[in-house]
Amino acid sequence: MKNRIEVNGQTFSRTLFVLTLLIGTFCDMLNQTVMAVAQPKLMSTFSVSTATIQWLTTGFLLVMGIMVPITGWLTDRFNVKWLYIFSQLLFLTGTFLSFVAPSFGALLAGRLIQAAGSGIASPLTMTMLFAIFPPEKQGAAMGLMGIVFGLAPAIGPTFSGWMVDSFSWRYIFGLILPITMIVLVISLWTIKNVIPQRKTPLDILSVFESTVGFGSLLYGFSAAGNDGWLSGNVVIAILVGVAVIGFFGYRQLHITDPLLNLTPFKARNFTLGTLVGCGVMAAMIGFEIVLPMYLQIIRGLSAIDSGLSLLAGALVTALMSPIAGMAVDKYGAKRLLVIGMSILTIGTVPFAFVTTHTSIVAIIVLYAVRTFGISLSLMPASTLAFAAAPMNLMGHASANNNVARQIASAVATAVLVSVFANVTKANMPAKHLLNVDPLAYKHGAFDALLSGYHVAFWLTALMSLIGIGLALLAQERSATESVSDNTIATEQA
Template structure:
């Protein structure tokens, strides 16, 4: 079962192929949260506020969200092996620039180049794995990617915290360089072109509408923390972005060669899956950004210790991924997804009531409960949505899902940080600092409560998933 054939009919080792793709996807996903606990350190190093430091994480998700629609066209028109190697090349370049960065602008530039590689990996990596595993083994794909999508972002804060406490922040990127280099070299020998090429002319107006639309939308949300909800840049960015994104969608529906085929949204299960993916991603990525800040600013934990508080959740996620993959292939996936959302919700609600004296072990256990639920949701719901699409639409279904996931991550993180800061500032009567722990705590309470509300919406949406055996296995 480890031998497969590429587009030219030549056999290759599927195990090596899968390992290389997963390494690339791991690098892309760990970089989403790798700077979460490094925020205070970077703020001191570059003398910048939290709202500016946020851009190091937000811009990463922003660029991936902007580029993802184009990756569907790239997957249809270019060799999947070539695209993957280009992605790893961008990652190597961006990570190298981050390692040698001596200013905030240089670090931000390196992160943005990393994000270009991440966007390509997010689109082509998922499509490549779904293309080499038959429908009956998609649960295996779900389990493998669940390890990456769940474990990598959770390990990110712990890893960066360990590095900062023992070395310096540059080494966060330096330690990753050998892994990326190995993946790049292995890709030259182990990867094959497995996604069918269906060449079509690139519609440049769609590219510009996508970039400007998603870019403006995400920019508007990203500057909320510094400018407030009534600022003209915030309102203008969100309004212009929404109009351009709507125009982009309209154009995809009315041209012969769209870069993202909107027919994927005709499948009810896929539509529901995308909504749940977006909501659960905010509840996961946004939460992982806020929780370390609570642990450091209110509880006084070091970057290393705040990251260690997330490691049990990462291990739970890793341990559960094979289980959820097996359940997906052999039992009822929609019921598992609904149960996972409920578990995430039950693990989130208590965070809205944490105090400066709440035992750290309680925080660790609650986070582990959330991770248990997340492992039963994110990749299973993605796979459930992809499974209802025909083979020729897999690349577009993957890109559509990733577009929503990364866009939701960027917008959600920005909103949660904005809400936390605004509430803290209001309670403090001025710009809240480390000298105002109670005001900061009040902000965290509201941010955690907002995550719980999003999970309730996701759970209600999941009730529309069919639990009939035939549809559940798709």
């Protein structure tokens, strides 16, 4: 890989540039699942319910999803070097607040500030990577990023389990603090302004619509865990969210300077690659929230043991992601996607049949099979999408792709947790049985919990199965999208 390169009038070391982005993105992505294993401990510490504690994850994903559309405009308008540094400063501030949080409210606030930084950094990183690599090397570049995108969320539960059992949940954030500080400092020298700027105005109404629309939608899905799917506030929130998102999309297609340019979706492979990526993220993030709960609550594992049970899968991701990236350049993204999504589905279905006696070794192996499928799917989906987008719209293409993934992850997490909570509640034995026959009540409660986990795992398998169908619809080579690319470029000009 050529080290010294010149992009947008900036000469710099591509190796140091990429290394800085990888470390920064690792910290950002780690925080998407780092709360998973810590949830039971935090529920006890702050005396909150399952549906409430999951806001530490869904709230994080929601704010990321809200920030991503604005990042498309920020990338156009501001020097991306200083924009990236600002994102890391936000993330550092949120991490520190989470580390010292005296209450659940303060912890949630810290998580949301973290998410604001991540929401800017995530699409910006993808845009900058595609700006510094030629088309024939973009698959390998995405493979490098795939290590981070796959490994960080996968290793999050192991890391948090170690912290919770050996030290304190606060050190989940305490160990991330110095790494983020280092990234912030070295970014001053290694990151360059590799994206040309243009002075586009900010459409305030679009910002309002995206915030209200996506916020209402996720709130509705999340509140269903406590209030039920047919409660008035849940139904109203979901309907308002869908309606406002519809207005937001319509506005983006009909104004001169959209907050989020939706034109890349006219390219077939961009749309399919984005949708498959949404399915992979939903199946990965949502699953990694639910599985540690099963391991700790049903199987009685400690936080660190439940995290270690997922470590083999994380190592598979680290090993396979760069290999998958190189394979994309050689064989094409579609083949890998179909194979990867099929493996992901096969590895997920057995979890819908777990019991109180299922072998932990079997769970470790099956989880590793799932992550193998994810490794063959996640970055190929991004490569398929971005290869179909014209370079002059890459910032908006990255924002589109990322906002879709973040919202899919947040909604999937909210749905899985709320479905689990509702199914468990519906199957719980009558309260009076606790006094009459405590042992029977305990067995009935465990059966109710298992019913909730089974439904959640079935939903995850369905997400993966849909992904296979979408991958089969993709065109094998991005060159077949040349007509779409020309149309997009002409319309943008």
